[in-house]
Amino acid sequence: MADGAVRDVAASPIPGPWSELWRAYAQSRGALIGLFLVLALILLAIFADVVSPHPPNEQYREFTLTPPMWQQGGTPRFVLGTDPVGRDMLSRLIHGTRLSLVIGVISVAISLSLGIVLGLAAGFFRGLTETVIMRVMDVMLALPSLLLAIAVVAILGPGLANAMYAIAIVLLPHYVRLMRAAVIAESGREYVTSSRIAGAGTLRLMFATILPNCAAPLIVQATLGFSSAILDAAALGFLGLGAQPPTPEWGSMLASALEFIQRAPWVVTFPGLAILITVLAFNLMGDGLRDALDPRLKR
Amino acid sequence: MPLLDIAGLTVTFGTDEHAFVAVDDVDLALDEGAIVGVVGESGSGKSVTALALLGLVDFPGRVSAHRMTFAGRDLRAMTEQSRRALIGKDIAMIFQDPLASLDPCYTVAYQLMEALAAHGTPGERRSRHLRRSRALELLQQVEIPDAAARMRAFPHQLSGGMAQRVMIAMAIACEPRVLIADEPTTALDVTVQAQVLDLLLRLQEQRGMALILITHDLAVVAETAQRVVVMYAGQQVETGPLPEIFAAPKHPYTQALLAALPENNDERARLQAIPGVVPGLHDRPTGCLLSPRCRYALDRCHRDMPPLDGPPERKVRCHFPLDAEGRPTGGWNREKAAEVAASMPS
Numbered sequence: 001m002a003d004g005a006v007r008d009v010a011a012s013p014i015p016g017p018w019s020e021l022w023r024a025y026a027q028s029r030g031a032l033i034g035l036f037l038v039l040a041l042i043l044l045a046i047f048a049d050v051v052s053p054h055p056p057n058e059q060y061r062e063f064t065l066t067p068p069m070w071q072q073g074g075t076p077r078f079v080l081g082t083d084p085v086g087r088d089m090l091s092r093l094i095h096g097t098r099l100s101l102v103i104g105v106i107s108v109a110i111s112l113s114l115g116i117v118l119g120l121a122a123g124f125f126r127g128l129t130e131t132v133i134m135r136v137m138d139v140m141l142a143l144p145s146l147l148l149a150i151a152v153v154a155i156l157g158p159g160l161a162n163a164m165y166a167i168a169i170v171l172l173p174h175y176v177r178l179m180r181a182a183v184i185a186e187s188g189r190e191y192v193t194s195s196r197i198a199g200a201g202t203l204r205l206m207f208a209t210i211l212p213n214c215a216a217p218l219i220v221q222a223t224l225g226f227s228s229a230i231l232d233a234a235a236l237g238f239l240g241l242g243a244q245p246p247t248p249e250w251g252s253m254l255a256s257a258l259e260f261i262q263r264a265p266w267v268v269t270f271p272g273l274a275i276l277i278t279v280l281a282f283n284l285m286g287d288g289l290r291d292a293l294d295p296r297l298k299r
Numbered sequence: 300m301p302l303l304d305i306a307g308l309t310v311t312f313g314t315d316e317h318a319f320v321a322v323d324d325v326d327l328a329l330d331e332g333a334i335v336g337v338v339g340e341s342g343s344g345k346s347v348t349a350l351a352l353l354g355l356v357d358f359p360g361r362v363s364a365h366r367m368t369f370a371g372r373d374l375r376a377m378t379e380q381s382r383r384a385l386i387g388k389d390i391a392m393i394f395q396d397p398l399a400s401l402d403p404c405y406t407v408a409y410q411l412m413e414a415l416a417a418h419g420t421p422g423e424r425r426s427r428h429l430r431r432s433r434a435l436e437l438l439q440q441v442e443i444p445d446a447a448a449r450m451r452a453f454p455h456q457l458s459g460g461m462a463q464r465v466m467i468a469m470a471i472a473c474e475p476r477v478l479i480a481d482e483p484t485t486a487l488d489v490t491v492q493a494q495v496l497d498l499l500l501r502l503q504e505q506r507g508m509a510l511i512l513i514t515h516d517l518a519v520v521a522e523t524a525q526r527v528v529v530m531y532a533g534q535q536v537e538t539g540p541l542p543e544i545f546a547a548p549k550h551p552y553t554q555a556l557l558a559a560l561p562e563n564n565d566e567r568a569r570l571q572a573i574p575g576v577v578p579g580l581h582d583r584p585t586g587c588l589l590s591p592r593c594r595y596a597l598d599r600c601h602r603d604m605p606p607l608d609g610p611p612e613r614k615v616r617c618h619f620p621l622d623a624e625g626r627p628t629g630g631w632n633r634e635k636a637a638e639v640a641a642s643m644p645s
Contacts, residue, residue, distance in 0.1 A: 017453065112568050190399040196355055198469070212404035255357035 005050040017064040024292035026122070031288020037281030052091035053079070056248045060086040065264045081266045083257055089267065092248035094273050099249050100278060102165055103233040104226040110168035112175055112222050119179020120206050124187060134180065137173040145170045147231055153241040163242035167232045171225050182214035189213075216293035223286035234275050250275050252279050300371065303329040303352075303390075303477055303508055307365035310344075310351045310533075314359075317597060319580045321347045321360070323533045325608070329477065332507040334500075336520035336527045336541075342531035345513045353386045370476070388418040391470035392502070393481040397462035399627070401454035408434055408450035411472060418473040437468040441498060451548045452612040460491035464498065471502055478503070479511045496523075514533050521545055529553050532577050532588040539613040549613070549620040551593045551627070595619060595627045596629070 015023075042049060054060075060078075064086040074081065080089040085188055118137075122130040136298045140148065152166035187210055188193065195209045236242035237251025245252060250271040259265035310322040320346045329335055337345050340417065351362045354374065354523060365373040369390065374382070402410060408603055413421045413432035423430050431450075437564040438446035441464040477510035483499060494550060500523055503510045512524060520527055520541075527544050529537040529552065532554040539552040548554040557563060558571045575592040586593050597616055607616045619627035 016451075086377040179400065190394050190396060192541045193350075193355065194392070194394060194466075195402065197353055197387055197392045199383040199417055209402060213402070215404075 019290055025288050028288045028291055030096045030284045031291070032290060034281050034284025034286075037277065038285050040162040040277060041097055041281065045092055045101045048098050049078055052088075052094040052196065053077075054088040056087065056092045056095040057090045057246050058087060058091075060088075065260065065267070067264070068266050072267075080270050083267050084260060084264075085251070087246075089270055092253060093250070093270060094249045095248045096271070096274060099243065099247065099277070100233065102202070102276075103160070103167070104229045104282075106237025107167040107171065107220050107229045107233075108225050109162045110165070111171040112218065114168070115172050115175025116179055116211065116218070119176040120183055120211065123180040124206050124210070125200075125204070130180070132187065133176065138174050140169070145228075146232065146235055149236060150239070153236060158241045158244065160243040160247065160292065161237045163233055166236070167229045169234060170228060174221060174225065175218070178217055179214060183210055186210050186213045208266055220290040220293060223282055223289055226246075227282035227286070230282070231279055231284070233280060241259065245285070249293045301599070302331045302370055303327065304366060304368045305352060305364060306367075307363075308348065308367065310347050310352060310356055310360055311359050313580070317580075321533050322351060325528075326350075326538075326607075327511075327528065329509045329511065331476065332503075332509055333526070334503065334510045334512060334524045336524035337511060337530060338515060338517060338520055339530035340515060340556075340573075342579070343508060343530040343531070345530055346481050347533075348530075349481055349511065350635060351514060353390060353392065353479075354382050370482050384418075387414070388473045389475055390477045390479065391475035391483065392397055392465070392479040393466045393470050393483050397466045398457070398459060398484045398486075400466055401457075402414070403454050403464055405453070406450065407438070407452050407454070409455070411437060411465075411469055414469050414472045418564060426480055428639040432470075434468075437472055438465070439463070440471075440502070441468045443468075455541050455571070455628070459487050459493060460548075463487060463491075464543060467495075467499060467502070470632050471506065471508075472588045474506065475508060477509045478509065481513045483511060483512075483516070484516070517545070517556060518562070529556070532583075535607060535614070536589070536616045537614065539615075543613070547621075547623045548625070549609075549615040550617050551621065552589050554595070554621060554625055555592075587616075595631065597631065 025035075060082060063075075063078060063082050066078050066082040066086075068089075069076050069079050069083040073079075078088050078090070079169055080093070082088055083092070086287060122133040143151075146216050149163075151171045153162055154170055156162035156165060192205065194207055194272040195205060233242055233249070233250030234254070237249045237253075238255045240252070240255060243249030243252050245256060253271040254268060257264075257271075261268045303326070305327040308322055308325045309320065311318045315317045315406045320620075325344075325348055327335070327348075337348070339345055347360075351360075352367065352374070353606070354377075356362050364375060369385065372385075377385070387561050388516070400507075401407075405440065408431065412427070412430040415430045415433055419430065419433070423433060433451060435446055437535075440448060443449050443461055443464050449457070449461070450467075452512050453467075457465065463486075466484075480499060484495050487495060496519060499510070502508070509546045512520060514520060524541055526540050527538065528535055529544075530548065531552050531616075537544065537548065537553050539549075545552065545557060548557060552573075555571070559573060561570060564570050573592055578588060578591075584601065585604075586602045587596070587600045587605055590596040593600065597619075604620070605616050607614050609615050609620075619629045619631040622628050
C-alpha cells in the first residue's frame with residue numbers, strides 16, 4: 001500500500017502492458033527455454049532453404065541409409081545420415097519444421113476464430129443458441145480426437161490441407177467451451193453494464209468489450225493447441241492420411257522409415273525427436289504464458 | 300414539468316406464479332439541476348430502480364410503469380436505437396465499485412475517447428485530436444494528479460479514488476442532464492469519500508446537472524439532497540423534502556434508520572440496529588413489508604398493506620404515521636390493541 005501511495009504522488013512512469021507481461025513471463029526458466037526454442041524453430045522454418053545443406057527431395061542413390069556422421073560409416077556430408085532412398089535427413093527435418101508450423105498456425109487459426117464466434121454467441125445469448133452450440137460440441141468431444149480426425153479425413157480425402165481442416169475441427173470444442181465460460185464470467189461484470197450505459201450495441205459489447213477480456217485463457221489455449229495440432233498432424237501423416245510422400249512431413253517420414261527401425265534407427269529417431277522438441281517447446285511457452293496471464297496465479 | 304418523471308415503476312423477476320417484485324410502484328420526479336437522494340438498506344431495490352429507468356433490466360426481469368418520461372419524451376415508447384443514443388449522453392450513471400466498472404483491457408484515455416466518439420459533439424466525433432485534448436481536460440476537471448501520465452494508465456494501475464474520478468470524468472464527458480450516482484463513495488476510503496463527494500457536488504452545481512444520489516449513507520444525503528426517497532424492500536415508504544424528512548420522519552423505517560446513525564446514539568450505548576433483514580423472495584410478509592421488524596407494528600400492520608398516502612410533497616406508507624415527536628398516530632394504541640386481541644375468541 002505504501003508503495004502505491006508513493007507512486008501516486010511521484011507519478012513514476014507507468015509500466016506498459018508489454019513490459020509488464022514480459023516481466024511476469026521471464027520469471028519462469030522453462031518458459032524462457034520454450035520461447036527460445038519456438039523462436040529458433042520459426043527462424044529455421046523461414047530460412048529452411050538457406051540453412052539446409054541439401055534440397056529435401058534430392059535422392060543420393062549411392063548413399064542410401066548412411067548413418068549419422070558420428071557413427072561408423074557416417075560422412076560429414078550428411079550430418080544426420082540419409083533415409084532409405086538417400087535423401088538427407090537434416091534437410092528434410094528442417095523443411096519439416098516449416099510444414100509443422102504452417103499446420104499449427106492454420107489449424108489453430110481456423111478453430112480459434114470459429115471457436116471465438118461460437119463461444120461468444122453461446123455465452124452472450126444463452127438460451128437456445130447456447131444449448132444447440134454446446135450440445136454439438138459435446139458430441140464432438142465424446143469422440144476420441146484422433147478417431148474424429150480420421151473420420152473427417154476419410155470424408156474429405158487424405159492430404160495436408162484436409163488434415164489441417166480435420167485438426168481444426170478436432171480442436172474446436174475446446175475453444176468454444178473455454179470462450180463460453182469466459183464470456184459468461186465476464187458479462188456479469190460491472191464494466192459490461194457501464195459499457196451498455198454508455199450506449200454500446202450488441203456487437204460492440206461482444207467483440208470490443210467482452211472479447212479482449214477473455215483473451216488471456218484463449219492465448220494460452222491457442223499456444224497449447226498449437227502443439228496438439230502438430231502432434232495430430234504427425235499422427236495423421238504417420239497413418240498415411242495427412243501429408244503425402246515425398247513431402248518432408250515428420251509423421252510421414254516416420255511412417256515411411258518404420259521398416260528400417262532395427263537396421264537404421266536414426267531414420268525413425270530424428271523425426272520423433274523433432275516432434276518431441278517442438279511439442280515440448282510450445283507446451284513450455286504455453287505454461288509460461290498461463291502463469292504470466294492468469295490473474296489467479298499473480299502475486 | 301419535471302425533467303425526469305416516473306410514476307408506478309414496477310420491476311418483477313421470475314415467473315407469473317413465483318413473481319418477485321424487486322421494485323414496486325415507485326414514483327420519482329426530478330427537476331432540472333435538482334438533487335434527489337434515494338436511501339435504504341441493501342436489497343431495497345435502489346439500484347434496480349436506476350437500471351430500470353435506463354432500460355437495462357434484462358430478461359427475465361420485466362419493467363412496467365404508468366409514466367416514464369425524460370424531457371417530455373416517453374422512455375417506454377423509444378426504439379432501442381434512440382434509447383441508446385439518449386442514455387450515456389443525457390443520462391449518465393456511475394457505480395459503486397469504480398475498479399470493476401472500468402474495462403480492464405483499455406487505457407483510461409481510450410475509454411474516455413470512446414465515450415466522446417459515441418456521444419460527443421460533431422467536432423469531437425470527427426477529430427481524434429480534439430477527443431484526446433478533451434479527455435485530458437476532463438481528467439483535469441476531476442482533479443486527477445498528473446493527468447497527462449494517467450491517460451496511458453490501465454484501470455488496475457489506478458487507486459480506487461482515482462478510478463472513481465475517471466468514472467465521473469466519463470460520465471460527465473457528454474454533458475449529461477441527469478447523473479445517477481449509485482453508491483458512488485461506498486467502496487472508497489473515508490477520506491477519499493469526502494473528496495469524491497465534494498467533486499461530484501461541485502460538478503453538479505457548475506453544470507446544472509440533476510443528480511440522483513443512491514446511497515445508504517444518510518449523512519451524505521442530509522448534506523446534499525433537496526428531496527429524499529426512502530425505499531424498503533422495493534417500495535417507497537416515505538418521500539419528502541429535506542430537512543423535514545429527517546427532522547420529523549413519519550415512517551417508522553426512516554425513524555429507525557436515523558436512530559441507527561452513530562451521531563444519534565449515546566457514545567457508550569450499543570447502536571440501535573433494526574432487527575432482522577430485508578425480506579427476500581421467500582419470506583415476504585403479508586401486510587406491511589416492514590411489520591416483522593417494526594417496533595410499532597399492530598395486527599392491522601401484519602394484515603393489510605398500507606398505501607403510499609399523503610400530499611405529493613410528503614408521502615408516507617404507514618397505517619400509523621409518526622407525529623413530530625416521533626409517536627405513532629392514527630389511533631395507534633398498543634394496550635388497546637392487546638386488549639382487543641385478548642378479547643377475541645381464539
